[in-house]
Amino acid sequence: MAYTTINKPTDYFNTVLYTGNGSTQSITGIGFQPDWVWIKNRSGTDVHAIYDSVRGANKNLRSESTAAEGSQSTGLTSFDSDGFAVGDTGSVNTSSNNFVSWNWLASNTTASNSNGSITSTVSANTTAGFSIVSFTGTAANATVGHGLGVAPDCIITKSRVNAENWGFYHQSLGGGKQLELNTTAAVKTSSAYYNDTSPTSTVFSIGTADSTNDNQNMIAYCFAEKKGYSKIGQYEGNANADGTFVYTGFLPAWVLVKNIDAAENWIIFDNKRPGYNLTDALLKPSLNNAESTSGVKFDLVSNGFKARVSDAEGNSSNTFIYMAFAEHPFVSSTGTPVTAG
Numbered sequence: 001m002a003y004t005t006i007n008k009p010t011d012y013f014n015t016v017l018y019t020g021n022g023s024t025q026s027i028t029g030i031g032f033q034p035d036w037v038w039i040k041n042r043s044g045t046d047v048h049a050i051y052d053s054v055r056g057a058n059k060n061l062r063s064e065s066t067a068a069e070g071s072q073s074t075g076l077t078s079f080d081s082d083g084f085a086v087g088d089t090g091s092v093n094t095s096s097n098n099f100v101s102w103n104w105l106a107s108n109t110t111a112s113n114s115n116g117s118i119t120s121t122v123s124a125n126t127t128a129g130f131s132i133v134s135f136t137g138t139a140a141n142a143t144v145g146h147g148l149g150v151a152p153d154c155i156i157t158k159s160r161v162n163a164e165n166w167g168f169y170h171q172s173l174g175g176g177k178q179l180e181l182n183t184t185a186a187v188k189t190s191s192a193y194y195n196d197t198s199p200t201s202t203v204f205s206i207g208t209a210d211s212t213n214d215n216q217n218m219i220a221y222c223f224a225e226k227k228g229y230s231k232i233g234q235y236e237g238n239a240n241a242d243g244t245f246v247y248t249g250f251l252p253a254w255v256l257v258k259n260i261d262a263a264e265n266w267i268i269f270d271n272k273r274p275g276y277n278l279t280d281a282l283l284k285p286s287l288n289n290a291e292s293t294s295g296v297k298f299d300l301v302s303n304g305f306k307a308r309v310s311d312a313e314g315n316s317s318n319t320f321i322y323m324a325f326a327e328h329p330f331v332s333s334t335g336t337p338v339t340a341g
Contacts, residue, residue, distance in 0.1 A: 005127065006229040009326040012105045012128035015254060015272045016083070022095030024074075028083040035106035035123055035132060036221060037076060037084055038063070040283050042273070042291040043097035046090050051076040054110055054123050054132045055219060057084075060091075061158055063181050063285040069160040098291075100273060100283070102254060106132050115145030115202040122147035129224035139215040141195045143203040151199045152222040153232040154323055156181060157206075159214035167211035168258075169194055170321045172234040175205065178212075179258055179321070181285055187260040228329035233322060234260075237315040243298075243307025244315060250326035251302050256285070261318040269298055271327050277301075278308055302328070 006012065014030050020041075035053040040046075048063040057078050060070050074087025084101075086092040092099070106123035113122045118138065124131035124147030131147045137159070146152055157167035166181035173179075175194040177187050193212050197205035204222070206213040225232045231248040237259075238244050254270045266285040273281035273291065280297040283289075296314030299306045305324070307315035314320065 006226060006326075007329065009229050009250070009253065009329070012125065012130070012229065013253065013325045014103050015270045016101050016103065017272050018099050018101070020093040020095050020097045020099055022088055022093060024077075024085065024087050025093065026080060026083060026085045027101060028080075030083040030101075030103045032103075032105045033079055033081050033108055034084060034103035035079070035108060036104040036130075037079070038102040039076070039086075039092050040100055040291075041091060041094060041097050042100055042281075042283070044090075044094060044290055045288045046094065047288050048285060049075060049089075049091040051084075052132050052219070052221075053079050053106070053108070054121060054134045055160070061160075061219070063166065064288050065182055066163040066165055068163055100270070102268075102270070104128075104130055106130055111147070113145035113147055116143035118142050118144050120145050124148055126150075127226075129226040129230060131222045133220040133222060135218050135220070137206070137213040137215050137218045139208055139210075139213055141205070141207055142213065143205050144220070145203050146199070146220070146222045148201070148222060148224045150201050150224045152204060153225045154223040155199065155204055156221040157212045158219055159210060159216055160219055161216035162210065162214050164210040164214055167193060167209070169199075169204070170234075170323075171198070171232060172321055173260070174198060178209075179260065180211065181266065184263040184265050184286055186262055223323065229326050231322075231324045235320050235322065237307070237310075237318050237320055239310045239315065239317040241309055243309065245306040246304045246322065248304040248324050248326070249329070250304075250324075251328040252300050252305050252324045253327035255298070255305055255322055255324040257314050257320055257322045259312060259314075259316065259318050259320055262312060262316070264313045267296065267313050269300075271300055300327075
C-alpha cells in the first residue's frame with residue numbers, strides 16, 4: 001500500500017483568517033513563505049485578490065473577472081517568511097472586515113524551463129505537486145514546461161495583459177474540454193483550449209484560445225494529485241439531503257467544487273470557516289459576493305467530505321468536479337492512522 005509522503009499538509013497549504021485594519025499590516029501564522037496567495041473579503045463584495053511570487057507582489061488578478069493583471073502599490077506588498085504584508089487596498093485590508101487567505105507553497109524561487117516549444121519561468125514544488133508557470137503565449141498550438149515531473153491533474157490559466165476568461169483544465173474532462181473559473185458556464189468543448197492533448201510529465205499543451213494561449217504574457221497554476229495531501233476528481237450528486245460522500249483519503253482543509261453540467265457558480269469551503277460541521281460558509285470564485293451560509297452545506301470528515309443538502313451548486317443530480325487539499329492525511333507515511341484535531 002502506498003502512503004502519503006506529506007505528514008504535515010500545513011507545510012504546503014494553509015488557510016489563515018484575519019481582520020482588516022485599513023492601514024498596513026503583516027499577516028502571519030501561515031507557517032511558510034507563500035508563493036500563491038488568494039485573498040477574499042468575507043464581509044463585503046470586494047473582488048477576489050490573487051497574487052503570486054512569479055509575477056511579483058502588487059500584481060493582482062481577480063477570479064470573478066476577465067480583467068487583466070492590475071498593479072497595486074497598496075495591495076499585497078511582500079511575501080514574507082511566515083506570511084505576507086498588505087497595504088490599505090480594500091480588497092485585502094478594509095478596516096474591521098473579516099478576510100480569508102488561502103496560501104500555497106511553490107519553491108520560493110524560479111527557474112527557466114525549456115521542455116516545451118515555449119520557454120517558461122517556473123516555481124515548482126514537486127513534493128506538493130504545485131507549480132506556478134509564467135510564459136508568453138503565441139496564439140498557435142504549443143507546449144509549455146510545468147516543472148512537476150508528473151502530469152498535472154488541474155491547470156488554471158489566465159492572460160495577464162488582456163481581458164480574457166480564465167481557463168480551467170481538469171483531468172476528468174480531458175484535453176478537449178474546459179471550464180472557466182470566472183463564469184458559471186458548464187463545461188465547454190473545443191480543441192482550441194488544449195489542442196485535444198492531455199498534459200505529460202514535462203509539458204502541458206495549449207491551443208489557440210485566448211484563455212490558454214493569448215498572444216501575451218500568461219500565468220498558469222498547475223496541480224498534480226499527491227496521495228494523502230491533494231485529490232482532484234469528480235463525483236455524482238444525488239439531489240438528496242443525505243448527500244453524496246466523496247472519498248479523498250484525508251480530512252479536507254480546502255475544497256473547490258463546480259457543477260460541470262449546468263450554469264452554476266463555483267464554490268469554495270474550508271476548515272476555518274466556520275471551523276466545525278456543518279461547513280456552510282461559502283465563497284464563490286465566480287462572484288465577488290460576501291461569504292454566505294445560504295446554499296449547499298458539507299461535512300468535512302477524516303477521509304473526505306459529504307454534502308448535507310440538495311443544491312445545484314454542490315449536490316444536484318449532476319456531475320461535479322473538485323480539487324481538495326488536506327488538513328490531515330487519513331494514514332501517515334508509516335501507515336499509521338492520523339487522528340484529526
